Amino acid sequence: MPKRPVSEAERRRRRPTRGGAVLSHRLILDTALRMLHEHGSAGLTARRLGTALGADPSALYRYFRGMDDLILAIADDLMGRAADGWQGTGAWRDDLRDLGLRVHAAYLAHPQAAVLTAGRVSGRPHETAADETILGILRTAGFPDPDAVAVYQAFIDQALAFAALDAATLALPAAAREADHAVWGATYARLPARTHPHIAATAGLLVARMNRSAYPTALEMFLDSAEGRLTRARAAAAQVPPGRRP
Amino acid sequence: MPKRPVSEAERRRRRPTRGGAVLSHRLILDTALRMLHEHGSAGLTARRLGTALGADPSALYRYFRGMDDLILAIADDLMGRAADGWQGTGAWRDDLRDLGLRVHAAYLAHPQAAVLTAGRVSGRPHETAADETILGILRTAGFPDPDAVAVYQAFIDQALAFAALDAATLALPAAAREADHAVWGATYARLPARTHPHIAATAGLLVARMNRSAYPTALEMFLDSAEGRLTRARAAAAQVPPGRRP
DNA sequence: ACCTGAACACCGTTCAAGT
């Protein structure tokens, strides 16, 4: 196990690099995000990041344990961008929808970063803050704790899972993305009705939909079902008045 | 654009490699899946694959355009494994649940491959066959075409998105996976109630749930909502008898 | 204290040459 890099607060001297930049976690993170946009999700390498910062690549290892540590920091940064400035209205369904769409949008704004961070639990401040917010919305709305936890987990995983899936398409190099799009136009829309009757019958609708994210539909379906659960939980609670609870 | 490698049917001579193996798409695919299991999702490289096959790495380029082409072939293979031997019962809700869980399970059986193929549209035979099956289940159940297409897309994307998300955890090297698990135990369960009251209040439930997939919950919520849609669509259709349709 | 430079052990892909 390599030893922990020096934290931002502990730093004393800030000697500039050969290129004149003064390194910091923030500067490295911002430069990494810029490189991901410019060069794609495979384009973030320690060597290129060093060059972009005007520093030797090995200097990065004083700030991050390695590329994996940097990627977890990027993940938490994306979550921070999603939650930045958010205010709840008190209407749980509207608030959840809004948060889900914000997380999805924050990831899609940095699709190459989203691909890299998909499925990683960072446990860092922005992530825990988002989790606390979502659990608070559900518990305040009246979901009993076991339901709140189950619905919370399905909600955040659905948002992140669709973000990663949709980001994967956007993050492809332009050529590959066009090739994937062309698959729909060329292969699916022209499958013969004899072998693929259902695809053939709905080809127009399929092609129109396939280049749009399914997340808004899936999110609304999720909220429908959550509302049903809440109604049933409230009805069950009304059967057992507060004074008679064990 | 590199030229297309020779297809399996077009091959004439089958000269064995230096290592004695006779190359084929199937052999390369199976060897690639084995390497992914043994060395993780970053462990599939052209050089290692060559060594494992007893061939020079450059020989692979006569079978696949490059690593990306190989990855799309692996994606279609996973979909084939999911659908292999599946039989519908005619009960749309049971059939969809079964297919969703099968796709999820097929991907989780090869998590390192799932990570690599997440979000890629292959347009190849097993993928189109699965799409035809799902659309058929929905249209036969009575979903009007626009609903059938919307629900189909949300269904397949949700299955693949959760598969990729859950696979990302399983595909981590053992050390990183344990570190991610430890994040839950150490960070989340011990956040103070003063700053994170909702996480603190449900910490036991959270830790118990977090190492299990949220897909079964999300899938059941999805099916709840789809059932509501179908009921409403049937009611609307009953309002307009067939003879009066435009 | 912090950054550098060399070193080590790797990559994917191309293309002319061999069999």
Added chain:
DNA sequence: ACCTGAACACCGTTCAAGT
């Protein structure tokens, strides 16, 4: 027809040396 071998342009990370 198919595979090989060399070549090219890259990787992440470590560690002793410089400032």
